[in-house]
Amino acid sequence: MSTYDVAVIGSGPGGYVAAIRCAQLGMKTAIIEKYSTKGGTCLNVGCIPSKALLDSSHHYEDAVKHFEEHGIELPGEVKLNLEKMMERKASVVEQTTKGIDFLMDKNKIDTFEGVGSFEDKTHIKIDLTDGDSKTIEAKHTIIATGSKPASLPFIDIDKERIITSTEALKLKKVPKHMLIIGGGVIGLELGQVYKRLGADVTVIEYMDRIIPTMDKAQSKELTKVMKKQKTKFAVSHKVTSVENTGDEVVVKATDKKDKEVEFKGDYCLVSVGRRPYTDGLNADKAGIKVNDKGQVEVNEHLQTAADNIYAIGDVVKGAMLAHKAEEEGVFVAETIAGQKPHIDYNLIPGVVYTWPEVASVGKTEEELKEAKVEYKSGQFPMRALGRSRASGDTDGFVKILSDKKTDEVLGVHMVGARVADLIAEAVVAMEYRASAEDIARMSHAHPTYAEAVKEAALAATDNRPLHT
Numbered sequence: 001m002s003t004y005d006v007a008v009i010g011s012g013p014g015g016y017v018a019a020i021r022c023a024q025l026g027m028k029t030a031i032i033e034k035y036s037t038k039g040g041t042c043l044n045v046g047c048i049p050s051k052a053l054l055d056s057s058h059h060y061e062d063a064v065k066h067f068e069e070h071g072i073e074l075p076g077e078v079k080l081n082l083e084k085m086m087e088r089k090a091s092v093v094e095q096t097t098k099g100i101d102f103l104m105d106k107n108k109i110d111t112f113e114g115v116g117s118f119e120d121k122t123h124i125k126i127d128l129t130d131g132d133s134k135t136i137e138a139k140h141t142i143i144a145t146g147s148k149p150a151s152l153p154f155i156d157i158d159k160e161r162i163i164t165s166t167e168a169l170k171l172k173k174v175p176k177h178m179l180i181i182g183g184g185v186i187g188l189e190l191g192q193v194y195k196r197l198g199a200d201v202t203v204i205e206y207m208d209r210i211i212p213t214m215d216k217a218q219s220k221e222l223t224k225v226m227k228k229q230k231t232k233f234a235v236s237h238k239v240t241s242v243e244n245t246g247d248e249v250v251v252k253a254t255d256k257k258d259k260e261v262e263f264k265g266d267y268c269l270v271s272v273g274r275r276p277y278t279d280g281l282n283a284d285k286a287g288i289k290v291n292d293k294g295q296v297e298v299n300e301h302l303q304t305a306a307d308n309i310y311a312i313g314d315v316v317k318g319a320m321l322a323h324k325a326e327e328e329g330v331f332v333a334e335t336i337a338g339q340k341p342h343i344d345y346n347l348i349p350g351v352v353y354t355w356p357e358v359a360s361v362g363k364t365e366e367e368l369k370e371a372k373v374e375y376k377s378g379q380f381p382m383r384a385l386g387r388s389r390a391s392g393d394t395d396g397f398v399k400i401l402s403d404k405k406t407d408e409v410l411g412v413h414m415v416g417a418r419v420a421d422l423i424a425e426a427v428v429a430m431e432y433r434a435s436a437e438d439i440a441r442m443s444h445a446h447p448t449y450a451e452a453v454k455e456a457a458l459a460a461t462d463n464r465p466l467h468t
Ligand code: FAD
Pocket: 009, 010, 011, 012, 013, 014, 015, 032, 033, 034, 035, 039, 040, 041, 042, 043, 045, 046, 047, 048, 050, 114, 115, 116, 117, 144, 145, 146, 147, 165, 186, 277, 279, 280, 281, 312, 313, 314, 315, 320, 321, 322, 323, 324, 325, 353
């Protein structure tokens, strides 16, 4: 029987990063993945394909709507070739997942293709894809089995017209009218893809605003911009039934006043969150506890009830984000190696890759109010930047919240072009416990979108932005 220092179950961003770090630290490592391609949700049906389609659809929209204003004239009408767009996306995914195979080889990590399940706390049975089965022994195991799309109890996801993100990433035609249940990250990103490609899009959200966990100012700004792009929103609507009637999907919901409202479309994307995935793992055989949300229960070291078994990423509590899973993968590898790693969960940024992008780190204004923290707020509009006018990306703002007494930055919230990249500056500043004045006194290249960060910091420090 093969024996390992560490076995990792699941090859998503949590699992494969954990495996690499274990190997770097000199541990004999194996990784088990049930699918033929590694990379998990993120690389196969999540972050990477969705960003490929967001980029392609953005180019299409620019060609249709914005080339002319830049003085670019095309010889004929711009045509969409959805099949080719999907092929490009598939090839981006293929290149990226192959990259993981390369990294496993490079780090001398043994890989098994099959479903891993516990026989006891040190033995894992692998039902190999080729039909065989094999048991390995592992001193430590890292569970990184991720998540699957969640649904509502009364919805039958038929994968034809009533779909999840997985199907929405490979539609063969552009919907006429896409109904989206859930105005969170997936609903807005994929909604924007199909809106740009010509679909009508209606987002039905249970809460009173879209992206309800982010700062309220961001919800407001993104709603405004997406409404300008002709996306329709029905917030404060509780969906009560979803039915595929053949050519149509009928969604019924009750609004704020308890009145029944009916929506009709040809596709309905259900994007109401994701659920942790532990099916077939036989966690109980190793003494591991799974809570009523389906999450593997872990302590502050991400250790399960079995002291040699850890769990990371979407299958445990916390934000379901690839970079959170990666941080936890490194954390657990270093913990097993006897080191004392640390993760500051407050500094894990959140990004929505719509255009304009939305990015956040730290506390929202609503959270500070609730915690009764005294704070200052400085906000700077993107439209006041020369860079934004040059590119035509004038929507959005940067908002910095800092402690009223010490000026320490407590939260940074952005909407605008390339803010997915700009948020890194805020993370660095907050990691080093910078004050708003520290950021305000640093030189930011001109003309860049990053100047909005400096200006918002000036506004937060003592209300003295230079360009508004
Ligand atoms: P996963 O990536 O889910 O990987 C788990 C792996 O374990 C899977 O490959 C699964 O097959 C395997 N597995 C499960 N059980 C077993 C078993 N018993 N034996 C063997 N293998 C098993 N996050 C971001 O940060 N940025 C984004 O832009 C972003 N975009 C997204 C877009 C979409 C459409 C979706 C759906 C998600 C997106 N996410 C994004 C979320 C991100 O994909 C997840 O947070 C991330 O993949 C979680 O990583 P993980 O390693 O915990 O699990």
